[in-house]
Amino acid sequence: MLMHVLDVLMYAYLAGVLVVALRLIWHMVFKLDRYDWHYNKSYIWTIFILDVLLWPILLVKKPENLVDPSESFKQEIMGVVIDKPGQMRELDRLRKNPPPCGPIIRYRQGDSGYEEVYGEFLFSAEVLEARLVKRQQKDPAQTDDVEEAVLNWLRQRDNTLTDPTDVPDAWWKFQHVADDLVRKDNAVVGSRCMKCGKEVSFNELVRKDDRERPGWNFNRLACPENHNLLSVEVMHLLVRKSS
Numbered sequence: 329m330l331m332h333v334l335d336v337l338m339y340a341y342l343a344g345v346l347v348v349a350l351r352l353i354w355h356m357v358f359k360l361d362r363y364d365w366h367y368n369k370s371y372i373w374t375i376f377i378l379d380v381l382l383w384p385i386l387l388v389k390k391p392e393n394l395v396d397p398s399e400s401f402k403q404e405i406m407g408v409v410i411d412k413p414g415q416m417r418e419l420d421r422l423r424k425n426p427p428p429c430g431p432i433i434r435y436r437q438g439d440s441g442y443e444e445v446y447g448e449f450l451f452s453a454e455v456l457e458a459r460l461v462k463r464q465q466k467d468p469a470q471t472d473d474v475e476e477a478v479l480n481w482l483r484q485r486d487n488t489l490t491d492p493t494d495v496p497d498a499w500w501k502f503q504h505v506a507d508d509l510v511r512k513d514n515a516v517v518g519s520r521c522m523k524c525g526k527e528v529s530f531n532e533l534v535r536k537d538d539r540e541r542p543g544w545n546f547n548r549l550a551c552p553e554n555h556n557l558l559s560v561e562v563m564h565l566l567v568r569k570s571s
């Protein structure tokens with residue numbers, strides 16, 4: 329009798345292995361794309377093996393992942409989703425098919441990754457384009473894909489558009505271009521602090537740059553009320569320099 333029960337359990341487990349493996353393989357073949365495979369290949373195979381072998385645990389803990397495995401393949405580190413394939417997919421999409429762009433560009437950093445920032449900066453697309461070309465000519469080796477894509481986006485602008493055009497979120501590296509431009513008084517059309525709602529003129533910008541601190545160093549610009557408007561990581565020092 330006991331042997332019979334064990335046999336049944338074994339067949340049930342193996343049947344589960346087969347069903348879960350087929351479901352995951354279907355998802356991997358038809359739902360995951362070249363970005364997933366390029367950036368998450370070993371993670372995908374690890375999840376596949378774990379989910380197939382430990383399907384009874386998955387059935388108890390996250391049964392919805394057996395119906396739709398897309399959640400299983402999302403890489404999470406300490407509760408934070410690390411979506412490298414998604415980021416690269418979006419960057420490629422923006423490069424190949426840039427969104428509409430008008431003569432005025434609006435940049436809001438929002439969250440620097442470390443702290444909330446409240447700046448809203450308006451740039452002239454024409455000045456921005458000229459600055460990027462200048463940066464490129466000065467140091468072609470330092471020009472990255474994002475700057476190249478931003479330049480491509482600016483070049484196909486439609487000057488008849490009246491509303492400011494937001495810099496897409498995926499271009500978070502734009503913060504370096506913004507930091508460079510905001511510090512030059514003729515490059516910005518307007519600056520505003522969204523926390524206190526006030527316009528901030530070039531002369532009112534407060535510079536709070538870190539200077540060779542151990543750890544992360546930031547360039548920071550703030551409004552006269554001390555709200556951060558832009559916060560850009562510039563370097564990471566492991567040890568304090570002896571003076």
Ligand SMILES: [Zn+2]
Pocket residue numbers: 521522523524525526551552553554555
């Ligand atoms: Zn403010």
